[in-house]
Amino acid sequence: MSGFEETILDEADETVRVRFVVNGRKVACEVAPRETLVDCLRGELELTGTHVGCEMGACGACLVQVDGRAVHSCLMFAVQADGARIDTIEGLTESGAIADLQAEFHRRNALQCGFCTPGMLVNAHELLSQMAQPSREAIRDALSGNYCRCTGYEAIVDAIDAVAKARSVGDAR
């Protein structure tokens, strides 16, 4: 059994090799165990679309999808994601999955400085994939962990609401 080698205890400062599928591409990188996923994505993989603010789960700027679910990449170490599928704002943009959300954010000025936007979009994407017609209340609830210091949220809620309605009209055709 075991599996645990005591020598691991002396290797805290050494890097380990992790592999994941980021935005559909297989990647491997060397990380220290204490390196968070967001630092790995931004620093090693140069995917700087994922933003980092508070580094403690409070602001929501760092949301990415891990195995299809939105999670805070500041609340995960890269080693924990070994073997996982990770989709960042770059991947979601390339695939076109959130093109309508992005266009609507743009149209309604739902972003100003844009710092919060990647996290808002990852969250909105997950919400709309789980709930076709969320109420404004449900949208606000879903965004409760995403801080925006510019817009006052109203335009963000409007944009998500509009996309939800447009998508369901599209589906009905």
Next chain:
Amino acid sequence: MDFEETAVKARAFSYFRAATIDQALDAHARAGDDARFIAGGQSLVPALSLRLQAPRLLIDITHIAELRGIRREGACLRIGALTRHCEMLSEPLIAEFAPLLHAAAPFVAHPAIRNRGTFGGSVALADPASEFPAMTLALDAEIEIAGSSGSRRVKADDFFVDLFETALQPGELITAIYVPLFKADQRFAFDELARRRGDYALVGCGMLATFTSDRIDDIRISFFSVGNTPTRVKGAEAALIGFGLDAERIAAAQAALESDLAPPENDEVPPAMRLHLARVLLGRLLGRLGEAG
């Protein structure tokens, strides 16, 4: 990247991904207990990043299959320690047999945190402001613990000892939580008062009652964010058992909170304010319990 330059970075640690409970327990012991289990990491990672904790070894328990899954076992629902907060919302077995947990789950943090945070992690941490630890008290749940000397079960009533202190010994692992199945003659209610949805509550409460027509045969009421531990209010429970839910009984239960609760000194929420909020919340929830019949 230069970690020492910036403040919010964890100290160096070694990482071990355990495949079985035995591997996790063994690794903890061999690190001289200078180790932490990591489940959802939604409380532990911030604590490490802020350097409030700096263990030598992090033991990832999320790949241990034995800690997963929700199933009926006799008169109980066995909820694996790794059950994520979001599963409390999505799993039909929870909605049917542990509806109080289902009702509490939307109040636990924000959606992305619920995608990773685990039931076992929340109970192990025993944050007095957390929803789920308090609900294990209302549900009369049992916590299953694995340690070097085998497995044992501890009643929720005996589990929460003091501020962030539980019956868990260093190196012990919560493997599952057993919740008695919800029955047709039972009713439940849950709510909390918070400044903003997803924030920790100023005061929160959940309750489970067994009725014979409109008379309460048994009731367990548990508060959170009222002191050092999640807190059952036994005086209020006693004021209700054997009676129907009328205005007089509700007032008696509210009055009993004065001796049941001793909220700590706090600049933002003084004890008198918290006690007042607890009374208001209890009144509302008992009102809903009466209507639910």
